[in-house]
Amino acid sequence: MSDHAPSASELADFRAEVSGWLEEHNPADPGFLLPQTFMEVGSDQQLEFLREWQHKLWSAGYLGVHWPEQYGGRGMHPAFQNEINRELRRHRTPITFNVIGLGWAGPLILDIGTEEDKAKYIKGILSAEDIWCQGFSEPDHGSDLGNAQTRAVRDGDDYIVNGSKIWTTMGNYAKYMILLARTDPTTKRKYDGLSFFLSPMHGTGIDTRPIQKITGEYGFTETFFTDARIPSSCLIGGEGNGWRVAMQTLQYERGAAAGAAGGQVQVRVSIADLIDEVRSVKRDGAPLLEDPVIRDRLVQLIMDEKALGLADKRSTLGDLNSDYPMSLLLSYKLRVSEYQRRMRQYGLEIQGGLGGLYVGDEDTIAGGFWQRAYFNNFATTIGGGTSQIQCNIIGEQVLGLPKS
Amino acid sequence: MKKSNMAIGLSEEQGMLLDTAREFCRDRSAIPAVRALLQSESGFDAQVWQEIAELGWLGVAVSEAHGGSGLGMGSAIPIVECMGKRLLSTPYITTVLVAEALQRAQSHALCERHLPAIVGGQIATLALLESEDWGEETIELTATDAGGDLQLAGSKTQVAYAVQAELFLVSVTYQDEARLLLVPASALGEGAVRRQTNIDETRRSSRVDFTGATVSSDHLLSGDATAIIRDLRLLGALLYAAEAAGSTAACMDLTVDYLKTRKQFGHLIGSYQSLKHPMVEVLCDMDNARSFVYHAATLVSEASLDEDAESACRMAKAQASEALKFAADRAVQFHGGMGFTYECDAQLYIRRAQWSQQAFGDAYHHRKRLASLLLD
Numbered sequence: 011m012s013d014h015a016p017s018a019s020e021l022a023d024f025r026a027e028v029s030g031w032l033e034e035h036n037p038a039d040p041g042f043l044l045p046q047t048f049m050e051v052g053s054d055q056q057l058e059f060l061r062e063w064q065h066k067l068w069s070a071g072y073l074g075v076h077w078p079e080q081y082g083g084r085g086m087h088p089a090f091q092n093e094i095n096r097e098l099r100r101h102r103t104p105i106t107f108n109v110i111g112l113g114w115a116g117p118l119i120l121d122i123g124t125e126e127d128k129a130k131y132i133k134g135i136l137s138a139e140d141i142w143c144q145g146f147s148e149p150d151h152g153s154d155l156g157n158a159q160t161r162a163v164r165d166g167d168d169y170i171v172n173g174s175k176i177w178t179t180m181g182n183y184a185k186y187m188i189l190l191a192r193t194d195p196t197t198k199r200k201y202d203g204l205s206f207f208l209s210p211m212h213g214t215g216i217d218t219r220p221i222q223k224i225t226g227e228y229g230f231t232e233t234f235f236t237d238a239r240i241p242s243s244c245l246i247g248g249e250g251n252g253w254r255v256a257m258q259t260l261q262y263e264r265g266a267a268a269g270a271a272g273g274q275v276q277v278r279v280s281i282a283d284l285i286d287e288v289r290s291v292k293r294d295g296a297p298l299l300e301d302p303v304i305r306d307r308l309v310q311l312i313m314d315e316k317a318l319g320l321a322d323k324r325s326t327l328g329d330l331n332s333d334y335p336m337s338l339l340l341s342y343k344l345r346v347s348e349y350q351r352r353m354r355q356y357g358l359e360i361q362g363g364l365g366g367l368y369v370g371d372e373d374t375i376a377g378g379f380w381q382r383a384y385f386n387n388f389a390t391t392i393g394g395g396t397s398q399i400q401c402n403i404i405g406e407q408v409l410g411l412p413k414s
Numbered sequence: 415m416k417k418s419n420m421a422i423g424l425s426e427e428q429g430m431l432l433d434t435a436r437e438f439c440r441d442r443s444a445i446p447a448v449r450a451l452l453q454s455e456s457g458f459d460a461q462v463w464q465e466i467a468e469l470g471w472l473g474v475a476v477s478e479a480h481g482g483s484g485l486g487m488g489s490a491i492p493i494v495e496c497m498g499k500r501l502l503s504t505p506y507i508t509t510v511l512v513a514e515a516l517q518r519a520q521s522h523a524l525c526e527r528h529l530p531a532i533v534g535g536q537i538a539t540l541a542l543l544e545s546e547d548w549g550e551e552t553i554e555l556t557a558t559d560a561g562g563d564l565q566l567a568g569s570k571t572q573v574a575y576a577v578q579a580e581l582f583l584v585s586v587t588y589q590d591e592a593r594l595l596l597v598p599a600s601a602l603g604e605g606a607v608r609r610q611t612n613i614d615e616t617r618r619s620s621r622v623d624f625t626g627a628t629v630s631s632d633h634l635l636s637g638d639a640t641a642i643i644r645d646l647r648l649l650g651a652l653l654y655a656a657e658a659a660g661s662t663a664a665c666m667d668l669t670v671d672y673l674k675t676r677k678q679f680g681h682l683i684g685s686y687q688s689l690k691h692p693m694v695e696v697l698c699d700m701d702n703a704r705s706f707v708y709h710a711a712t713l714v715s716e717a718s719l720d721e722d723a724e725s726a727c728r729m730a731k732a733q734a735s736e737a738l739k740f741a742a743d744r745a746v747q748f749h750g751g752m753g754f755t756y757e758c759d760a761q762l763y764i765r766r767a768q769w770s771q772q773a774f775g776d777a778y779h780h781r782k783r784l785a786s787l788l789l790d
Binding site for chain 2: 285299302305306308309310312313314316317319320321323324327329330333334337338341344345398401402404405406408409410411412413414
């Protein structure tokens with residue numbers, strides 16, 4: 011990675027180049043609904059489309075540009091990748107779907123992996139040849155990662171793994187999993203018995219079962235390990251350090267400077283899109299947007315969305331955060347996911363009879379986008395620690411309230 | 415929908431004012447001091463008012479030529495937020511709004527005559543409202559020519575600190591046009607000021623009958639009064655929003671402290687999620703109010719407020735009104751039986767919340783106008 015910070019004009023030139031490329035290569039509407047997030051890849055059709063797109067983006071030199079050249083990056087400064095990310099957002103491109111590889115496993119391997127690991131894994135992550143998934147959550151311990159019970163027992167040069175993981179995104183497509191498993195069930199602190207593996211997904215004793223979501227689509231699997239043998243070389247960070255490595259892994263998501271390869275993690279859904287799409291909807295024989303009750307509620311949602319953007323900027327102004335220093339950072343996930351839930355739900359609620367139709371019906375607004383977007387959003391209010399757990403964390407760590 | 419302006423910042427001066435104001439308001443307005451003033455005639459401590467003037471706070475937005483520091487209204491925001499946090503009520507908001515009006519009108523003679531005195535601590539107050547309706551734009555109070563002077567007929571309501579004010583800035587209809595008129599307290603007749611009973615006992619307001627008052631016609635402000643009144647209403651909304659954001663934080667702290675110390679059924683009650691989670695909602699509402707307040711503080715300037723600034727002021731007021739209302743409502747409830755008593759400080763906040771939400775328009779009032787700005 012180059013330490014030389016690029017000048018504003020270098021960045022502007024680069025951005026123009028990316029923009030030009032995207033104008034030509036941003037894929038046209040494929041005629042079927044594309045996922046807004048990597049958690050929504052539910053069909054082979056979607057997968058192949060996204061795989062081709064990510065491969066094309068990487069081949070053009072626009073993914074992981076700040077990762078080392080010998081592993082498939084370009085050794086550039088992270089600022090260049092940020093420029094690309096902005097352009098991808100602006101052009102509203104499809105997502106770069108190999109998110110666990112690009113944002114979690116890849117940076118981790120580059121940070122603490124062996125030379126062999128880097129040579130083996132990194133390029134496949136960028137090119138989308140190797141899809142990665144994440145094995146943290148378990149059926150009985152949704153929000154309590156530290157309590158993971160999947161066992162990994164050392165046996166010669168292997169570990170024998172038994173247990174199950176749930177909410178494995180693209181588990182049925184993935185070649186590798188970042189796996190959190192218990193190597194020592196006797197430790198005093200539950201966290202100290204965990205280890206972190208770069209586990210293969212194709213092998214005897216590893217089975218996946220797709221989970222059908224409320225949308226009727228797929229995207230997650232449950233993953234079962236039954237006396238599955240994985241080589242001990244898959245261990246990363248040392249035995250018993252799994253919790254620390256897992257926490258480290260979560261830090262990379264915050265952007266190129268933090269290590270993530272970049273790309274378009276999710277297609278953002280905004281209240282502005284909703285308002286544009288319901289302009290033609292009628293209520294009481296008049297345009298929906300003339301109804302004072304609807305207007306009031308829409309303004310509240312506009313404000314909620316704007317407050318999120320402002321909070322993001324305000325979090326960098328120390329003087330305005332000194333009294334509750336961690337508040338904006340710790341509450342961001344809660345606020346953004348709950349706002350999206352309310353907004354998408356409302357997007358459905360105000361469609362009149364059209365809200366009763368579903369994806370696949372030609373009369374729906376935007377192909378049933380809002381129907382699907384609302385249902386899928388529960389992945390964000392439940393996944394990564396439910397909103398209720400978030401409230402506990404914020405109440406305890408920001409307000410100092412006693413533990414529940 | 416047009417692209418959203420996301421400017422938010424804090425100038426060095428605003429940062430310094432925030433530090434000074436935090437300390438000053440904490441020292442001068444501890445809860446016993448606030449309570450001691452509830453039943454007093456004026457509702458504020460004259461000594462503290464004088465100190466506020468000496469700190470130069472009445473002149474933060476007044477030009478240097480008239481004795482102020484010329485930092486703009488954005489610099490009054492941290493001060494008012496800190497006052498709100500300590501429930502420090504004074505004629506500050508209403509006085510700085512009058513000074514702002516004089517400057518916006520560019521009435522040079524009136525500025526020269528009055529601004530230095532206002533910066534020095536003379537109490538001036540705004541008399542705009544004639545009924546409960548903040549959305550009413552027609553002005554019933556009239557000024558008519560009477561031998562070179564102007565004679566007034568009509569009254570205003572909820573005029574802040576009218577008993578102590580030496581100067582009233584009154585919206586009037588003169589020759590079928592909206593105008594702003596400065597009326598010295600000395601022009602008012604006997605019994606013209608009727609003190610009102612305020613739901614928030616830290617406030618003072620009156621109904622003021624201007625009928626029969628006669629003032630020289632050179633007391634009329636120049637400029638486009640309709641535009642200035644609009645700006646004053648937006649800036650007033652912003653100032654009360656900043657104050658409410660501060661009060662919300664204090665109210666939240668009060669409740670959180672109680673939840674950390676009160677035990678029931680063998681547990682600290684703050685460990686119960688039914689109490690903990692709403693407090694997180696209060697925190698997020700307060701944070702959002704604060705973001706809008708400082709966003710608006712960044713956008714207002716001495717120029718007539720543009721659409722972005724208008725939108726920001728309205729969002730700030732809508733958000734802060736709701737935030738304080740919710741925080742205070744939960745404060746009473748979560749204090750249990752104690753919360754129902756006058757002795758518990760939660761009453762100070764729930765009373766303030768009701769007053770503050772009305773001042774310069776409630777949340778619905780502002781959202782209705784935001785809808786026109788954002789949806790049409």
